[in-house]
Amino acid sequence: MSSRTKVVDALRSTDFGKEITVKGWVRSHRNSKAVDFIALNDGSTIKNIQVVVDPSTMDAEQLKSITTGACIRVTGMLVESQGKGQACEVQSREIEIYGLCPGDYPMQKKGQSFEYMRQFAHMRLRTNTFGAVFRIRHNMAIAVHKYFHDHGFYYFHTPLITASDAEGAGEMFQVTTLDLDRVAKSGEVDYEKDFFGKKTSLTVSGQLEGELGATALGAIYTFGPTFRAENSNTPRHLAEFWMIEPEVAFMDQKELMDLEEDFIKYCVRWALDNCHDDLEFLNQMIDKTLIQTLESVVKEDFVRLTYTKGIRILEETVKQGRKFEFPITGWGMDLSSEHERFLVEEYFKRPVIMTDYPASIKAFYMKKNADGKTMQGTDVLFPRIGEIIGGSVREESYEKLVGEIEARGMEESTYGWYLDTRKYGSCPHAGFGLGFERLILFVTGMQNIRDVIPFARTPKNAEF
Amino acid sequence: MSSRTKVVDALRSTDFGKEITVKGWVRSHRNSKAVDFIALNDGSTIKNIQVVVDPSTMDAEQLKSITTGACIRVTGMLVESQGKGQACEVQSREIEIYGLCPGDYPMQKKGQSFEYMRQFAHMRLRTNTFGAVFRIRHNMAIAVHKYFHDHGFYYFHTPLITASDAEGAGEMFQVTTLDLDRVAKSGEVDYEKDFFGKKTSLTVSGQLEGELGATALGAIYTFGPTFRAENSNTPRHLAEFWMIEPEVAFMDQKELMDLEEDFIKYCVRWALDNCHDDLEFLNQMIDKTLIQTLESVVKEDFVRLTYTKGIRILEETVKQGRKFEFPITGWGMDLSSEHERFLVEEYFKRPVIMTDYPASIKAFYMKKNADGKTMQGTDVLFPRIGEIIGGSVREESYEKLVGEIEARGMEESTYGWYLDTRKYGSCPHAGFGLGFERLILFVTGMQNIRDVIPFARTPKNAEF
Numbered sequence: 006m007s008s009r010t011k012v013v014d015a016l017r018s019t020d021f022g023k024e025i026t027v028k029g030w031v032r033s034h035r036n037s038k039a040v041d042f043i044a045l046n047d048g049s050t051i052k053n054i055q056v057v058v059d060p061s062t063m064d065a066e067q068l069k070s071i072t073t074g075a076c077i078r079v080t081g082m083l084v085e086s087q088g089k090g091q092a093c094e095v096q097s098r099e100i101e102i103y104g105l106c107p108g109d110y111p112m113q114k115k116g117q118s119f120e121y122m123r124q125f126a127h128m129r130l131r132t133n134t135f136g137a138v139f140r141i142r143h144n145m146a147i148a149v150h151k152y153f154h155d156h157g158f159y160y161f162h163t164p165l166i167t168a169s170d171a172e173g174a175g176e177m178f179q180v181t182t183l184d185l186d187r188v189a190k191s192g193e194v195d196y197e198k199d200f201f202g203k204k205t206s207l208t209v210s211g212q213l214e215g216e217l218g219a220t221a222l223g224a225i226y227t228f229g230p231t232f233r234a235e236n237s238n239t240p241r242h243l244a245e246f247w248m249i250e251p252e253v254a255f256m257d258q259k260e261l262m263d264l265e266e267d268f269i270k271y272c273v274r275w276a277l278d279n280c281h282d283d284l285e286f287l288n289q290m291i292d293k294t295l296i297q298t299l300e301s302v303v304k305e306d307f308v309r310l311t312y313t314k315g316i317r318i319l320e321e322t323v324k325q326g327r328k329f330e331f332p333i334t335g336w337g338m339d340l341s342s343e344h345e346r347f348l349v350e351e352y353f354k355r356p357v358i359m360t361d362y363p364a365s366i367k368a369f370y371m372k373k374n375a376d377g378k379t380m381q382g383t384d385v386l387f388p389r390i391g392e393i394i395g396g397s398v399r400e401e402s403y404e405k406l407v408g409e410i411e412a413r414g415m416e417e418s419t420y421g422w423y424l425d426t427r428k429y430g431s432c433p434h435a436g437f438g439l440g441f442e443r444l445i446l447f448v449t450g451m452q453n454i455r456d457v458i459p460f461a462r463t464p465k466n467a468e469f
Numbered sequence: 470m471s472s473r474t475k476v477v478d479a480l481r482s483t484d485f486g487k488e489i490t491v492k493g494w495v496r497s498h499r500n501s502k503a504v505d506f507i508a509l510n511d512g513s514t515i516k517n518i519q520v521v522v523d524p525s526t527m528d529a530e531q532l533k534s535i536t537t538g539a540c541i542r543v544t545g546m547l548v549e550s551q552g553k554g555q556a557c558e559v560q561s562r563e564i565e566i567y568g569l570c571p572g573d574y575p576m577q578k579k580g581q582s583f584e585y586m587r588q589f590a591h592m593r594l595r596t597n598t599f600g601a602v603f604r605i606r607h608n609m610a611i612a613v614h615k616y617f618h619d620h621g622f623y624y625f626h627t628p629l630i631t632a633s634d635a636e637g638a639g640e641m642f643q644v645t646t647l648d649l650d651r652v653a654k655s656g657e658v659d660y661e662k663d664f665f666g667k668k669t670s671l672t673v674s675g676q677l678e679g680e681l682g683a684t685a686l687g688a689i690y691t692f693g694p695t696f697r698a699e700n701s702n703t704p705r706h707l708a709e710f711w712m713i714e715p716e717v718a719f720m721d722q723k724e725l726m727d728l729e730e731d732f733i734k735y736c737v738r739w740a741l742d743n744c745h746d747d748l749e750f751l752n753q754m755i756d757k758t759l760i761q762t763l764e765s766v767v768k769e770d771f772v773r774l775t776y777t778k779g780i781r782i783l784e785e786t787v788k789q790g791r792k793f794e795f796p797i798t799g800w801g802m803d804l805s806s807e808h809e810r811f812l813v814e815e816y817f818k819r820p821v822i823m824t825d826y827p828a829s830i831k832a833f834y835m836k837k838n839a840d841g842k843t844m845q846g847t848d849v850l851f852p853r854i855g856e857i858i859g860g861s862v863r864e865e866s867y868e869k870l871v872g873e874i875e876a877r878g879m880e881e882s883t884y885g886w887y888l889d890t891r892k893y894g895s896c897p898h899a900g901f902g903l904g905f906e907r908l909i910l911f912v913t914g915m916q917n918i919r920d921v922i923p924f925a926r927t928p929k930n931a932e933f
Binding site for chain 1: 511681686688889
C-alpha cells in the first residue's frame, strides 16, 4: 500500500496512472448502475477529490454503508478526470472503512443555518464553510507571526491570570481555587487561602505587561487569549477572544500609523495570496464583494483623519439631511460603529486611521498632545467592521502618568511595576491592539463572531 | 536627524563614516579624562554598541547624569572600532536624554541572583541573561509555527474556559463572575447566576478539542496557555504555562515518533541557526555544555525503547549496584524523572522515545495494544529535562473508548461531544503534547522554569 497522499496534493498532481492512497471523510456518495461516485475531503483543501468505484470490486452492502460523514481509505489509480471542474480523480481499487456514519449525523444536510451549526460546533468543522474559515484563521495567525518576526519584534507571553485590571475598566472573570460551597457555608471569603493569596482575575489586555517587554527588548507583540465578562449577546462580543498587541520603544505617532497600515495590509495580502480557494468559496457563498473588498484594502492608502475633522464631516453630513441612529452630539462624543462605517464606507470609501481623540474618552496611558485636550491615538476604522485597531502613543512621563492615574481616581499602588518603566530609563513608545476575530470577520466575510472562533464562549455558553 | 538604526544592524554595518542614530538603554558608562564610553543596548541583540563621547561636546552635569539604566538617543558617526571584541562604535555628536535612571534601579548591579531578579521580573527583562532567554523563547515560538505551517498543520485555538476536565484529573482553577462576598453572605452557590450558567474552569489541556479539529481539518496544533492549580513550589511547576499539542488524523505510532523527533530537532536546530549570540552568552554564563548538548540532540537518532525493555534495563542496573532515590518496583510502575534521565544521560547518552507503557498508568483516550495491557504511547525523554513530550495514538473505537470511560468511573455524559468524533466517521489518529517552557529550559540551559516565562504564576505569586 502506498503511503497517504493529501487531497490537496492529489488534486495538484499530474502523475496520471500512478496508484495513490487518499484518506478522508465522505462529503457525498451517489451511484448509478455501472459506477459509484464518492466525493472525499480530508480538510487539507476545500475541494473534494472524486473517487470512482466499480461496484463489482466491492461487497454491495459495504459500499452502500459508505454514507456522508463516513471515514475511509481509498487506494487506486490517479486518472485524468472526464468530469467538469476537476483535473483528476481516483479509480478505486480498494476501500477500507475506518468509521461509518450513522444517519443522525448532525451535518448530514446541506444549507443548514449557522445558528443550527453553532450547537454542533464540534462537527461543523467538517463543513465547507467552517473548513474555509478555520484554514483562513490559521493563515492569518501565521501572517501575524511572520510579519512581526520579519520586522524584529519578539513574541512576548504576557500572563493571563492577573491581580491587576489593565485599563481600570472592563468586567473581569475571577479565578479562584477557593471552594465556593465552603465559602457559602463559612460565611466569609479568605483570600489568604486562595491559590495566589489574593483576589485574581483573567486579563482584559496584555498591553501593560507588553510595555514592560518593549521597554527592554525594543519591540514585542502579544498574541493570546483575552477575556471580558460582559453580558453582551451580540454578533460582535465574545467572553474569550484572541488579541494581538504590539508595543514598540522609540515609536512616534506617524511611525505607529505606518506600522498599523503596513501590518494589516500584509495580513490581507497574505489571505489573498495563500487562501485563494477558500476565499473563492466564501466569495460565492457568503459575500459576493468579499475578494473585491480585500483587494481594495490592500491597494488604497488609508485616510489619516483627526477626530476633530471627523466630527466636522459628520456634522456637515447631518446638516445635509443624513440620519444616524445615534445622534452626532459634537466634539467630545464617542463615535459609534455606524459613524465610523459612514466615514469609511460612504464618505471616503477607504479605511481611515482616526487620530487625536479627546483624551477624556480614552485610556489613562495614552500620551496627550500639547493642547492638553487630545491624545495621540491612532485607531484604524474598516469597512463592515468599524474599529479594527485601537492604538496610541503611550505617555512616557512619570509625572504626567501619575497625575492621570490620580485624576481618574485609580489606585496608584496597583500600578507600581508599570510606573517603574517611566521611573527607570523611560522611553517614548507606542503600540496598538487588534482583536483577532475582527480581522477574521473582515477577511472571511462572516457576519457573526461566534462563527470565526472554533468554540465560542458567550453568556450561558461554555460548551465543548 | 537620521532615522533610528537598531543596535543589531549598526553592529553589522560597515558604513564607516556615515552618521547614524541609535536609541537604547545604558548598560554601563565609564569615563577617563579625555573621553567617555557608554555601552548602549536596545534589546535587538545581546551585544552593546559602544558610544564614544567627547566630554567637550556636552554639558558635564548632563553627561554625568547618564547612568546605568538611563534611556538615550545618540546621533553620531559610525567608525571602525579600535577596541577588542567589537567591529564598530559610534562617535557621538549629539545625545538626547529620554529618561534618567535613579540610583535605586533594581538591576543596577551585575551578578545578582536569579532569585533576587524574580522579584523584579518587570526589570530583569533589561539584563543580558533575560534578554537572551526571551529572544530565544520568541525564536522557539516562531520555529513551532513555521514547522507546523510548513507541514500542513492548522493552528487551532481551543478554548481556555471550559466546563469539562480534559483528562479526568488535574487540579483546576475555577472561573466565575459570582460575587464571592455575596456567596458568603447568602450561604449558597447558585451557578444559574454564574456567567456561563454552570461551573467552569481553566483548561488543563486543549487536546480533546484539538482532536475535534484534527478529525475535520486533518492536522492541527494548539499553542496556548494551560493551567494547573497544583500547590507545587518547585523549579519545574507553573500554574500558568504554554502548551503545544498537535493532533493528526490517520497517523500511526511509527509516524507519530517520526513527527516528534523531527519536530523537536527542527526547533533545536532553529535555535542553533538563529540564536547564535544569545546561545554563546548562555553557554558561557549558565551552562558550559549547552551548545554541545543542543548539537548532539540534533545529530543523534533518538533511541526507540519500549517501556518493558526500559524497566528491564533499570532492573539490571539496580542489580549491578546502582542506587535510585525512588526504587524500581518492576513492570507497572510509573518512571520518575531520575529514571528517565538515567536512561537518557547515562545508559544511552541520547534522547529516548519510550513506547508502549502500561495502560493503567496513562490516560483514558490512549489506544491499547492487542495485548490489552500496554498502550501506544510515545513519550520523548530528554537530557536534563526527563519527559519533554507526552504522546500517543488515540483510541478510535467508540465502544472501546466508552468502555474505558466507564471502567475508570468517569462521567460518560460530559464526553458526549468528544465521543461524537468516534461515533461519526471515526478515524485513526494520534498526537502529542509539549510543555513549551520545558523546551525553553532545555534550549537555554536555565535551571528554574520561573526564569523562562516573563511573569511566572506560582502559589502565592501573581505579580505584574
